[in-house]
Amino acid sequence: MDAETRALGFEHALRRAGIRITRQRAALLRVLASAEDHPDATQLFQRATEAGAGVSLATVYRTLSALEAQGVVLKVEFAGEPARFEPADGKHHDHMIDVETGEVTEFVSDRIERLQAEIAAELGYEIVRHRLELYVRRKT
Structure with a gap:
Protein backbone atom coordinates (compact mmCIF):
# COMPACT_ATOMS: atom_id res chain seq x y z
CA MET A 1 0.00 0.00 0.00
CA ASP A 2 1.38 3.43 -0.85
CA GLY A 18 -14.59 11.16 16.53
CA ILE A 19 -11.22 12.89 16.21
CA ARG A 20 -10.98 16.01 14.08
CA ILE A 21 -8.32 16.02 11.36
CA THR A 22 -6.36 19.22 11.81
CA ARG A 23 -3.63 20.36 9.43
CA GLN A 24 -1.01 19.32 12.01
CA ARG A 25 -2.58 15.90 12.57
CA ALA A 26 -2.85 15.30 8.79
CA ALA A 27 0.88 16.08 8.45
CA LEU A 28 1.64 13.67 11.31
CA LEU A 29 -0.41 10.95 9.59
CA ARG A 30 1.55 11.44 6.36
CA VAL A 31 4.83 11.13 8.29
CA LEU A 32 3.63 7.94 9.99
CA ALA A 33 2.26 6.50 6.74
CA SER A 34 5.54 7.04 4.92
CA ALA A 35 7.78 5.63 7.68
CA GLU A 36 9.75 2.64 6.48
CA ASP A 37 11.09 1.84 9.93
CA HIS A 38 9.50 1.36 13.35
CA PRO A 39 9.45 4.89 14.79
CA ASP A 40 8.64 5.69 18.39
CA ALA A 41 6.47 8.67 19.37
CA THR A 42 9.45 10.99 19.86
CA GLN A 43 10.86 10.13 16.45
CA LEU A 44 7.46 10.77 14.84
CA PHE A 45 7.25 14.09 16.68
CA GLN A 46 10.71 15.07 15.39
CA ARG A 47 9.91 14.04 11.82
CA ALA A 48 6.57 15.86 11.87
CA THR A 49 8.26 18.96 13.28
CA GLU A 50 10.92 18.81 10.54
CA ALA A 51 8.09 18.55 8.00
CA GLY A 52 6.62 21.77 9.40
CA ALA A 53 3.63 20.15 11.10
CA GLY A 54 3.83 22.17 14.35
CA VAL A 55 2.29 19.26 16.26
CA SER A 56 2.77 18.76 20.01
CA LEU A 57 4.18 15.57 21.52
CA ALA A 58 0.91 15.14 23.44
CA THR A 59 -1.00 15.18 20.13
CA VAL A 60 1.37 12.56 18.74
CA TYR A 61 0.68 10.27 21.71
CA ARG A 62 -3.11 10.84 21.56
CA THR A 63 -3.16 10.22 17.81
CA LEU A 64 -1.12 7.02 18.08
CA SER A 65 -3.34 5.79 20.90
CA ALA A 66 -6.48 6.43 18.83
CA LEU A 67 -4.98 4.74 15.75
CA GLU A 68 -4.04 1.73 17.85
CA ALA A 69 -7.54 1.56 19.35
CA GLN A 70 -8.98 1.62 15.82
CA GLY A 71 -6.72 -1.29 14.86
CA VAL A 72 -4.87 0.47 12.05
CA VAL A 73 -1.55 0.84 13.88
CA LEU A 74 0.30 -1.76 15.93
CA LYS A 75 2.25 -0.82 19.01
CA VAL A 76 5.36 -2.98 19.30
CA GLU A 77 7.40 -2.98 22.46
CA PHE A 78 10.89 -4.40 22.38
CA ALA A 79 12.78 -5.04 25.62
CA GLY A 80 14.38 -1.90 26.99
CA GLU A 81 13.11 0.30 24.15
CA PRO A 82 10.34 2.89 23.89
CA ALA A 83 7.17 1.61 22.21
CA ARG A 84 7.37 1.75 18.44
CA PHE A 85 4.59 1.83 15.88
CA GLU A 86 3.89 0.23 12.52
CA PRO A 87 0.86 0.07 10.24
CA ALA A 88 -1.40 -2.91 10.89
CA ASP A 89 -2.12 -3.43 7.19
CA GLY A 90 0.98 -5.47 6.45
CA LYS A 91 1.39 -9.20 6.28
CA HIS A 92 2.54 -11.12 9.32
CA HIS A 93 6.24 -10.79 9.99
CA ASP A 94 8.68 -11.22 12.84
CA HIS A 95 11.40 -8.89 14.09
CA MET A 96 15.13 -9.03 14.71
CA ILE A 97 16.39 -6.28 17.01
CA ASP A 98 20.09 -5.43 16.99
CA VAL A 99 20.96 -5.02 20.68
CA GLU A 100 23.85 -2.68 19.89
CA THR A 101 22.26 -0.32 17.37
CA GLY A 102 18.53 -0.75 18.05
CA GLU A 103 17.96 -1.39 14.34
CA VAL A 104 14.83 -3.46 13.70
CA THR A 105 14.70 -5.85 10.76
CA GLU A 106 11.45 -7.46 9.66
CA PHE A 107 11.61 -10.99 8.33
CA VAL A 108 9.35 -13.87 7.31
CA SER A 109 10.32 -17.52 7.58
CA ASP A 110 7.99 -20.28 6.42
CA ARG A 111 10.17 -22.80 8.32
CA ILE A 112 9.68 -20.94 11.60
CA GLU A 113 5.95 -20.60 11.01
CA ARG A 114 5.61 -24.34 10.28
CA LEU A 115 7.71 -25.29 13.30
CA GLN A 116 5.65 -23.11 15.63
CA ALA A 117 2.43 -24.62 14.31
CA GLU A 118 3.84 -28.15 14.70
CA ILE A 119 4.93 -27.51 18.28
CA ALA A 120 1.55 -26.02 19.19
CA ALA A 121 -0.26 -28.98 17.58
CA GLU A 122 1.94 -31.51 19.39
CA LEU A 123 0.92 -29.87 22.64
CA GLY A 124 -2.77 -29.85 21.65
CA TYR A 125 -3.08 -26.21 20.56
CA GLU A 126 -3.48 -24.13 17.47
CA ILE A 127 -1.86 -20.72 17.17
CA VAL A 128 -4.29 -17.82 17.27
CA ARG A 129 -1.60 -15.13 16.93
CA HIS A 130 2.00 -14.73 17.87
CA ARG A 131 5.00 -12.42 17.88
CA LEU A 132 8.57 -13.50 17.49
CA GLU A 133 11.40 -11.17 18.44
CA LEU A 134 15.01 -12.16 18.06
CA TYR A 135 17.54 -9.99 19.88
CA VAL A 136 20.74 -10.18 17.85
CA ARG A 137 24.29 -8.91 17.60
CA ARG A 138 26.46 -8.86 14.47
CA LYS A 139 29.10 -11.58 14.47
CA THR A 140 32.64 -10.28 14.68
Missing part, protein backbone atom coordinates in the same frame (compact mmCIF):
# COMPACT_ATOMS: atom_id res chain seq x y z
CA ALA A 3 1.87 6.12 1.80
CA GLU A 4 -0.95 8.38 0.55
CA THR A 5 -3.53 5.57 0.66
CA ARG A 6 -2.31 4.54 4.11
CA ALA A 7 -2.52 8.15 5.37
CA LEU A 8 -6.12 8.39 4.10
CA GLY A 9 -6.91 5.15 5.93
CA PHE A 10 -5.47 6.65 9.13
CA GLU A 11 -7.63 9.75 8.63
CA HIS A 12 -10.77 7.65 8.20
CA ALA A 13 -9.93 5.68 11.35
CA LEU A 14 -9.54 8.88 13.37
CA ARG A 15 -12.80 10.27 12.02
CA ARG A 16 -14.55 7.03 13.08
CA ALA A 17 -13.12 7.64 16.55
